[in-house]
Amino acid sequence: MLLEGARRVLLAIAAGAFATLALPPVDFPAAAFVAFPVLVWLLDGVGARPTLARTLIADFAVGWLFGFGYFVAGLWWLGSAMLVNAAAFAVFIPFAVLGLPAILAIYFGLATMLARRFWTDTAFRILILAASLALFEYLRGFVLTGFPWNEIGVLAAPTPMLMQSVSVIGLNGLSLLAVFVFAAPAVLADRHGRTPVLTLAVVVAAAHIGYGYYRLPPHATTYVDGVAVSVVQANIAQSDKFDEAAAQEIFARQIAVTEKGRESRRPEGGTTSGAGPEAEAAPGAQIVDARPKTRTLIVWPESSLPFVLTERPEAVAKLADMIQPGETLIAGAPRIEPMASGGERLYNSVLVVDDNGEIVDARDKVHLVPFGEYLPFERYLARLGIMNLTEMPGGFSAGTERRPVPLADAPSFLPLICYEAIFPSEIAASAAADRPGFIVNDTNDGWFGMTPGPHQHLRLAELSAVALGLPLVRAANTGISVVTDPYGREIEALALGATGTIEARLPAAAEPTPYSRLRNLPFFGLLAATFLFGVSVWLFISRQTD
Secondary structure, three states, X not given: OOOOHHHHHHHHHHHHHHHHHHOOOOOOHHXXXXXXXXXXXXXXXXXXXXXXXXXXXHHHHHHHHHHHHHHHHHHHHHHHHHHOOHHHHHHHHHHHXXXXXXXXXXXXXXXXXXXXXXXOOOOOHHHHHHHHHHHHHHHHOOHHHOOOOOOHHHHHOOOHHHHOOHHHHHHHHHHHHHHHHHHHHHHOOOOOOHHHHHHHHHHHHHHHHHHHHHHOOOOOOOEEEEEEEEEEEOOOOHHHHHOHHHHHHHHHHHHHHHHHHHHHOEOOEOOEEEEOHHHOOOOOOOOOOOOOOOEEEEEOOOOOOOOOHHHOHHHHHHHHHHOOOOEXXXXXXXXXXXXXXXXXXXXXEEEEEOOOOOEEEEEEOOOOOEOOOEOOOHHHHHHHOOOOOOOOOOOOEOOOOOOOEEEOOEEEEEEEEHHHHHOHHHHHHHHOOXXXXXXXXXXXXXXXXXXXXXXXXXXXXXXXXHHHOOOEEEEEOOOOEEEEOOOOOEEEEEOOOOEEEEEEEEEOOOOOOHHHHHOOHHHHHHXXXXXXXXXXXXXXXXXXXX
């Protein structure tokens, strides 16, 4: 039996934490080749317990401890959101930094408990572990509204070339393959099944890399004729957004940064316009056709309008002055809708404003953030003094449906507000009947400051876009704002904490991907096949030893 007691506990937590070095912004996948073999060896060392209940608890504990380390090290930055209004929310930092990881780690614990029911002393046991973790990562994506942040598959996708597999098997499928490949070094010392398992792991890794290499080089980035984007990153501190007296100043800043970006457009080219060296054009900056025939889509981030636009006629007039002929504004803003029974509903929305200053369309956020935009079980938690981070009684209301927005002289787009971009199966369902030309991800990661959070959020949004084969236009209040092609390659980017605009041509969508058509069916097939094979090996060995 391997380590016991405190050393075993610390090793399990440390292994989970070490795996997060493969996440953005570090992007060091080699760490996962250390962490997952340690998890396998810890499960090997559980051993028999006097009762089934104790055995199940021991099996669960290994996965839970590994998951706790993984989620604490990967999500510690959530605590920074509590410091935006520290007087009201600092007391909740322990829940954000330790409590939420403790809850999320339950999925890992249940996965290892399931895997251990079919554990063997052969190398094939890592197939069962991969299938079990992938199953519970899939469940983590929708149980209790879902929180699939930093799914294991992200560890295997640090570059565009290594993202392409999600266009076939989705992120859930990539998680299954990632666990299997990352855990493969654990079987080097095994006597039974080592060669076929290691061979299969090499084949899977080669297929993952090879498919990315195959998919990228033949597909040079193509662009939509006559359509450009101007992505505005005004870099407004989150604490200022709670100051009602600063609303006009915030609005004026959004306009000023937008107009500065317009001034930087030239018929012969376009760049990223901003302040400081971080705002310089990313490698591979594209040429912008800014002649009058071009339709320019100005994209403002989530909550960029710090008030309800329809209640501010003077603001509508200023927007009408700002938006020039041939321009369309896509802006994140609150929206109020009267209720038939009296009262009003408040929505977190994306508004489309034409060059006459008229709101021509709007979409409401469907998947709200628990404790951020609404308070679950508000009737009970409010009595304990708990409130949502936006400090609005009742919070936002959820939109009823998510569907593409048609545009004049440009392809339609699918609006994804904030962390809606991390739910690829929901996005695929929204785009199934009416495929959009691109995704707009309006977000405000200003809550999380200069931490790994915005980097992780960007990677998840990019993976969702690659899964569907759609370009991503991402406007983030404090960064990271990007324009990517449908293969996840960044055309232009503005760094975290930079102020400025991205001026770029709009990339064209790729052909519909297998994932966009089949969604999770390939994953379910892969999951079933892996489980069946692993269980078959277990049954065969069980009969041999009887």
